Amino acid sequence: MEAQVNQTRQKVKEQFRLFLTNKGLKATLQRSLILDAFLDLDRSTHIDELYLILRGKHPNIGHATVYRALRLFTTAGIAREINLGDGLTRYELAGGRRHDYLVCSDCGTVTEFENSSIERHQAEVARSMGFTVQSLKIELRGVCNRCMAQPE
Amino acid sequence: MEAQVNQTRQKVKEQFRLFLTNKGLKATLQRSLILDAFLDLDRSTHIDELYLILRGKHPNIGHATVYRALRLFTTAGIAREINLGDGLTRYELAGGRRHDYLVCSDCGTVTEFENSSIERHQAEVARSMGFTVQSLKIELRGVCNRCMAQPE
């Protein structure tokens, strides 16, 4: 599976490289760094998390550059925006099939899981209402087992 | 059903009145106006919509007052916050069982529907992950039949 991760990484980087070439955009050091940091995490994240990681290695990278890069990844089809309503925009690798989130209302942790059986069912209901479904998001709020165990 | 709506309205207003008394808070004209406007709509709404309606009748009501009132309704258990990721906080009457939304990515319209069969199923999965579920939200993005029909 280690090998598979690396394969995904290479595919994504290649996909991005092609996207840039096709659009006449430029392959800059920052974009490469941000994409690497994003791929390293391998889970949904928000800009500030990436920004902090990146600042560690490259102190003069700009906040705006990270925002711009993630938006670019999204239009390139590499990333996907998710918004869990806490005022932060999160990003996850597109291509994955994780649209299901457990949000802990205590510590704010977001756990992802997958449950594809529900998608068909849900999409069917929507279709019967004359709605053409593009994407599905399921969000559960509650208390995670860690917070349940240790009262602060 | 007209009668039932009025019954709900009275119950909610009574619930709010009790809440205020118990907490030592005050029943002001503004809070009453905002609650009425909220109940009149009888569907999820955002602050600006309420604000505009209220300004029509009471030109010097403050933006902040509407925000504060809706937050109060939420803590009173009358309203529920929903966030569909478009940067606006929406509110709906709590007590209802509508947690399912169709968001049109074209015109932004939010249509609500109900599908309780899914809740048990989904909650079960979460529980197996050691998660205590408090609430569930299902969000479908796509194109509504109106937008599908008329290309701009």
Next chain:
DNA sequence: TTGCCTGCAAATCGTTTGCAGTGTT
């Protein structure tokens, strides 16, 4: 009278944009 509430304006927070200088092609 007490002190919660209101309306206004200023502050805040995440995110976007303008701009002058830099780096890719």
Next chain:
DNA sequence: AACACTGCAAACGATTTGCAGGCAA
């Protein structure tokens, strides 16, 4: 040499907060 890109700071839009005066209890 063109022109996209970066970093900074200022702008932005939704929401919150501080404060002086106003109004329920």
